[in-house]
């Protein structure tokens with residue numbers, strides 16, 4: 379449950395998200411957060427870069443597989459957000475999928 383939630387959050391932040399932000403969003407302690415992050419990295423679903431935030435060392439987490447848009451990828455980008463379904467390996471419930479919902483809203487905003 380928390381594993382899938384974290385993966386969805388990271389997948390919806392193509393620009394990366396601080397591990398400390400995820401911990402606050404999910405309301406979990408740092409030990410549990412680190413355990414899930416390590417599992418996601420071990421399964422090659424995310425990558426982690428060192429970062430300083432407010433003078434403290436933390437990490438920025440990125441979805442794996444996004445190395446920048448090519449021409450054909452541009453159609454899958456709305457307001458800087460890549461289609462979350464591309465490469466997704468989550469159990470799929472499109473009607474309640476947060477990343478998909480966010481992306482569709484970005485498409486609508488971009489077309490407005």
Ligand code: SF4
Pocket residue numbers: 462463464466467468469470471472475476477478
């Ligand atoms: S709709 Fe399905 S494939 Fe698309 S991001 Fe959500 S879970 Fe993944």
